[in-house]
Amino acid sequence: MASKDVVEYASPARRIANVAVVVFLAVYLLWTILPIFVMFVSSLKDLLEAFRIPAVGDWSGIALFFDFEPTFKHYTNLFVNLNFGVYFFNSVAAALGSAVVSVTLGATCAYALSRTEFRGKKDLFFWIISTRMAPVVAVMVPLYAIFRSLELVGSLWGLILAYTTFNLPFAIWILKGFFDNVPFAIEEAQMVDGATRMQAFRSILPLVAPGIGAFLVLCVLFAWNDFLFASIIGSGGAKTLPVATKELVQPQNIQWGSIMAAGVVTTLPMMFLGLLIRRYLVTGLTMGAVRE
Amino acid sequence: MATQVLPGGALRGDAPGGINPVGIMPGFVTRDGVTVLEAEPLARNPEPSRRYYFYMMAPAIITLAAISLYPFFWLIWMSLHDVDIMAGDKWVGLKNFERLFTRDAKFSNGWLLLIQYSAMCLFFEVLLGVLIAVLLNRSRWEKVLVTVFLMPMMMAPAIAGLVWYYLYNGTFGWYHWFMQSVGLLGETSILGSPSTAMIGLVLVDIWQWTPLIVLITLAGLKRVPRDQLEANMVDGAGEIRNFFQVVLPNLYPFLLIGILLRFMDNFRFIDSVLILTGGGPADATNILPVYLFDVSFQYFKLGRGAAIALTLLVVTIILGMFLVKIFDSPAARNVGRTEG
Numbered sequence: 058m059a060s061k062d063v064v065e066y067a068s069p070a071r072r073i074a075n076v077a078v079v080v081f082l083a084v085y086l087l088w089t090i091l092p093i094f095v096m097f098v099s100s101l102k103d104l105l106e107a108f109r110i111p112a113v114g115d116w117s118g119i120a121l122f123f124d125f126e127p128t129f130k131h132y133t134n135l136f137v138n139l140n141f142g143v144y145f146f147n148s149v150a151a152a153l154g155s156a157v158v159s160v161t162l163g164a165t166c167a168y169a170l171s172r173t174e175f176r177g178k179k180d181l182f183f184w185i186i187s188t189r190m191a192p193v194v195a196v197m198v199p200l201y202a203i204f205r206s207l208e209l210v211g212s213l214w215g216l217i218l219a220y221t222t223f224n225l226p227f228a229i230w231i232l233k234g235f236f237d238n239v240p241f242a243i244e245e246a247q248m249v250d251g252a253t254r255m256q257a258f259r260s261i262l263p264l265v266a267p268g269i270g271a272f273l274v275l276c277v278l279f280a281w282n283d284f285l286f287a288s289i290i291g292s293g294g295a296k297t298l299p300v301a302t303k304e305l306v307q308p309q310n311i312q313w314g315s316i317m318a319a320g321v322v323t324t325l326p327m328m329f330l331g332l333l334i335r336r337y338l339v340t341g342l343t344m345g346a347v348r349e
Numbered sequence: 350m351a352t353q354v355l356p357g358g359a360l361r362g363d364a365p366g367g368i369n370p371v372g373i374m375p376g377f378v379t380r381d382g383v384t385v386l387e388a389e390p391l392a393r394n395p396e397p398s399r400r401y402y403f404y405m406m407a408p409a410i411i412t413l414a415a416i417s418l419y420p421f422f423w424l425i426w427m428s429l430h431d432v433d434i435m436a437g438d439k440w441v442g443l444k445n446f447e448r449l450f451t452r453d454a455k456f457s458n459g460w461l462l463l464i465q466y467s468a469m470c471l472f473f474e475v476l477l478g479v480l481i482a483v484l485l486n487r488s489r490w491e492k493v494l495v496t497v498f499l500m501p502m503m504m505a506p507a508i509a510g511l512v513w514y515y516l517y518n519g520t521f522g523w524y525h526w527f528m529q530s531v532g533l534l535g536e537t538s539i540l541g542s543p544s545t546a547m548i549g550l551v552l553v554d555i556w557q558w559t560p561l562i563v564l565i566t567l568a569g570l571k572r573v574p575r576d577q578l579e580a581n582m583v584d585g586a587g588e589i590r591n592f593f594q595v596v597l598p599n600l601y602p603f604l605l606i607g608i609l610l611r612f613m614d615n616f617r618f619i620d621s622v623l624i625l626t627g628g629g630p631a632d633a634t635n636i637l638p639v640y641l642f643d644v645s646f647q648y649f650k651l652g653r654g655a656a657i658a659l660t661l662l663v664v665t666i667i668l669g670m671f672l673v674k675i676f677d678s679p680a681a682r683n684v685g686r687t688e689g
Binding site for chain 2 (some may be wrong): 107185315316324344
């Protein structure tokens, strides 16, 4: 902002304002990381330690939160006794499967949409984006009925198809905007030199590869974080991590240590991927409407 | 009549029917009173290329039709039937809808709660998001802080729901302890009482999705035209006046996009609500998608569920039309502009 160019006099009022800003941002920072921090720490606590809490109003009791013997037994328990290896694989297979299908089909379709004009293109476009924006529960009602008759409920294939209902329109929509930014002159030059259309298409792929990769990762993220489809369409044979984690919540004897450990296992890879594609995050999360 | 000379767009070959790369010959063409330098193909060669593009589009379009258009018609069919897994489906006409609009208090209540829930989430997210973005925009720590701030968005909403469920717990939840200690809450947890449960859900949504508004606003702030700011300052505006007179008007298209996206997401996702309250206590948080979930997948009244789903879809489609309009507007084109 322009204010950087202006000489700022550190008047007392401004100094107070600056302190207020720092305090406000610090509080917001705390508010943001606290739940994540609690999740990490609680995953390392023994069952009884996780339930300890100071008396109401006893502020020095906060120390109780840090008073524990770190243990990794919840993590081993997850993978040894609770089958989380299988659920992890299901999550990876369903998310990656739908992401690859969506981006492959989506990229070719988006390229063609970007390079051609025809009547009804706007309507086609609207249909594509409205598919993506449809509420998941609403989509699931007919999908469940259809998948049940096709015996796809409880299978990884069913889950991959279900995720494709939101990932494919996303991929088409966002990659079309991406191809629009690649000048046609590049392909044209190739074709003047005698390349076929397919070769011309291939010639611009290196240019868009980073973006395509980033949006593939975003598709993985959307599918990985899904709970609704997985809990109904995937129930039985294709349990994914969020569903398996939710199932650890029993009416009695809730295994908080295991639940938090499962939360960490589910969250950590996505946080890592999110950082990896940080540059494309805003574009992806706003359906390409906002670029950073 | 104004005559404008523009370098020919047709060199990009986006004239209908594709291009003939060899036959390009530039010339001036007047169209609608505007003279354009345009390359008119000497010999039109439209058909083969169009078919080529059609083949490229077909797999995706057919797949999408199979998994979205076909289920949509199936949904309409279901909404007109009494769907029963055991006994088979029975035609009931518009009875499902009649029941929703005349006798089903949970349906109208669900809509009301959904609007209420979304409005509360959006109000606080936009307020907080803009404030934080403005403060971050001139902070030295912008990059680091933004990276930390967007961590909640990467978390599965279901997992976020479970973590908050733990924090809110009435006997061992740390947030419950905190709220009790500062005197905000009594013995019952925030989710346990019908009067506070909705606030509990809104807090989780604010925690997870304010960062999105921060990111969108930050992108907008980087595009506030400097000359406008400087001109306003020459006129004697201070920082606060500058914000309301120059920055905020420039942010509107960005905020509008953010608000619509969040609004639709509140319709789309109910993962955390299902886990935190499941619609309870006493239907205080039974927002429409949750009610739809219960009807369809707890009681397996798929016909009635389909009718509810259709009403939800219609509203989403109308919202989507607004969104696409904004995407297409000149203001939004400015929003989507690559870094200038």
